[in-house]
Amino acid sequence: MRHRAPSAAARDRAREEGSLSGTTFVGSFPAADFRTTPSFPEIAFVGRSNVGKSSLINAFVGRKAIARTSRTPGKTQACNVYRVDDAYYLVDLPGYGYARASKETRSSLRRLIHAYIERREALAGVVWLLDIRHDPSDDDLAMGDLLSERGRPVLVALTKADKIPRGRRHERLTTIARAVGIEEDQCLITSIVKKEGIQSLRASAQQLVRLAGRVGGGGRARGARE
Numbered sequence: 001m002r003h004r005a006p007s008a009a010a011r012d013r014a015r016e017e018g019s020l021s022g023t024t025f026v027g028s029f030p031a032a033d034f035r036t037t038p039s040f041p042e043i044a045f046v047g048r049s050n051v052g053k054s055s056l057i058n059a060f061v062g063r064k065a066i067a068r069t070s071r072t073p074g075k076t077q078a079c080n081v082y083r084v085d086d087a088y089y090l091v092d093l094p095g096y097g098y099a100r101a102s103k104e105t106r107s108s109l110r111r112l113i114h115a116y117i118e119r120r121e122a123l124a125g126v127v128w129l130l131d132i133r134h135d136p137s138d139d140d141l142a143m144g145d146l147l148s149e150r151g152r153p154v155l156v157a158l159t160k161a162d163k164i165p166r167g168r169r170h171e172r173l174t175t176i177a178r179a180v181g182i183e184e185d186q187c188l189i190t191s192i193v194k195k196e197g198i199q200s201l202r203a204s205a206q207q208l209v210r211l212a213g214r215v216g217g218g219g220r221a222r223g224a225r226e
Helices: 008-016 054-059 103-119 138-151 166-180 198-215
Strands: 024-031 043-045 081-086 088-092 121-130 154-159 187-189
Touching: 008 043, 008 054, 008 198, 043 054, 043 081, 043 103, 043 198, 054 081, 054 166, 088 154, 088 198, 103 138, 138 198, 154 166, 154 198, 166 187
Parallel strands: 043 088, 043 121, 121 154, 154 187
Antiparallel strands: 024 081, 081 088
16 A cells, blocks of 8 residues: 655644654753763753643653653652753753642752752753743742843743633733743743644754853853844
8 A cells, every 4th residue: 555645734743743853861860060971051941840841841852751741740859851962951950839849848949949050050041931821920930030140041931822812822921021021032832732832942942052152151141032
């Protein structure tokens, strides 16, 4: 039986959903001073627990389960590191703000996140996940202050866009951008269900890596899509 060639639309969809085939898991590190060989720039993913970080990472690299997802928030409790296409490391930081975690656990994870963002010299930029349906929480605003103080480029990935009407998306983007003090063009609307924003997110990460290469470890600018 002959197989028909895929249509142009099917080929475009395959490219949109394609994987970063060179992605490999490096390790899970409980402290921020871990070492990686060879030395590449690092792109960190950070967000509140239950914002959909693991799912977005899986979509980003085009692999269904390279980052473990769970119905219970707060499962990531270390720096999970992935090597992407021999070009950079993707660092999955623990989620913050999970109310059901013990006070000791929340404090420990907060210290880990702060230590990584404040001290990590290889940090080229941060993908900060915020749920498009909700206004930023106090924990989100505190994270925004930390990222601003650090001075590395930040890209906001607004998650779960499929859960609100398309006509409300720009309004929500504007509201959230103003609340966290970031330019609207530094925000990306994403949906795992609809596969929206994934290619743009990949392109922005690659731009951050190129910027890090030009200025020797990371730029001072806040934005990633200038």
